Amino acid sequence: MIGKIVKGRSFKGCISYVIDAKDAKILASEGVLETDKGSIINSFYMQSLLNPKLSKCVGHIPLAFSPDDKERLTDQFMERLAKEYMKAMGIENTQYLIVRHNNTSHPHLHIVFNRVDNDGKTISDKNDRYRNEKVCKQLKDKYNLTYGKGKDNVNVQKLKGAEQTKYEIYHAIKAALPKAKNWRQFESLLDKQGVSIEYKRKGQTDEVQGISFKKDNHSFKGSDVDRKFSYSKLDAVLNENNHSQEQQIIIPAETQNTGSNLSENIVSGVADALSSVGGLFDIQPSNQGENEAEYLRQQALKKKKKPEKRRVMRR
Known part of the structure; x- marks a missing residue:
């Protein structure tokens, strides 16, 4: 029903x-x-x-x-x-x-x-x-x-207006989420599908409390699109994606003593992997959390910054 x-x-x-x-x-x-x-x-x-x-x-x-x-x-x-x-x-x-x-x-x-x-x-x-x-x-x-059977089986083309847009956002998030390992990548992937993100912050702080997704003239809270798409749950998935990526490029211990040439090749390969993973946004896995926090902080400052009022000189 x-x-x-x-x-x-x-x-x-x-x-x-x-x-x-x-x-x-x-x-x-x-x-x-x-x-x-x-x-x-x-x-x-x-x-x-x-x-x-x-x-x-x-x-x-x-x-x-x-x-x-x-x-x-x-x-x-x-x-x-x-x-x-x-x-x-x-x-x-x-x-x-x-x-x-x-x-x-x-x-x-x-x-x-x-x-x-x-x-x-x-x-x-x-x-x-x-x-x-x-x-x-x-x-x-x-x-x-x-x-x-869930939102995946809904015929989006038969929907209209806001309801259709909400399902389009749902499918965009579902497609982008597995490919992103941080919020910046997630935003970039969604932007290519015409979906933007708006963060809700606590008072005048940089602490993110909620998230909304906007496409065309319609905006929905993450939890309204799907219960799995609240800020906290999305953040947990992105952190897990990043952790999984780091795990994939760790040098296996048993290969470290099999010969200097092999070790050098492995280290070189890992360096290339790190470059390809982080190069897009110049974020290295070792300081991922700090860069992520700084990125969100900068986003908040952009929204809070207001144009200076021009002073009128009185004579």
Whole structure:
């Protein structure tokens, strides 16, 4: 079970997409006239006028399920899951429409709701993406639903907007991480894929507390892209990559006494390896930690440095 949070401005576009799909079936509704599509759209629109300042009044959440659960997912069960999901997400006292689609291999439904509730108040979207993941997991555990096979199997091309960008960032990080042995290399590899890194620091210090990744106009915290991509976990992987590289170029003890020529060749080879490993950024393994800290410190100073104000001479 996976939920996707979407907010928009047009009830007409959203409801037309949901209802006009092949084999679409309305499972439940609240506060709307179901006589025809136009009546449904008008019902949502009229209530949105209670809070005209809210520009994105359309709430749209597709809920997708594993094909392995298809036999269990009757209309009644899917309606129950949708209503429990809405309650846990705080989507209450408002209009909604629950529509099941049968046009894909995996069972899924669409929840359309008015973010302007029956009293004219706004349905909160605070931390909604985090809450969405939490609620989906709770329902999967409660009803023993099948967990998906992970982000690697998601068809990114079928996604749109911020969700598509987040998955593109995920794949970029996953591809770059094994190849980097420090943050500078990691940044360089991501930059080639159009992804930049922003560090969150503690107060006015250089201590890094968090990390965000940005591509195009979308930015995500590392843990939002994937739980494995928090700053501390990424830092641990990069340190391990560096340690593994150092281990690979250590001279085996048993080869040190097999002859001067052999030893010289080995030492020469190790020197070449060190040069090729560190040459890109002129960082040697022996002082890797110091250079890494200095690099992050310099990055922080660049962001903090402000242009000097020009003084105007008074006469």
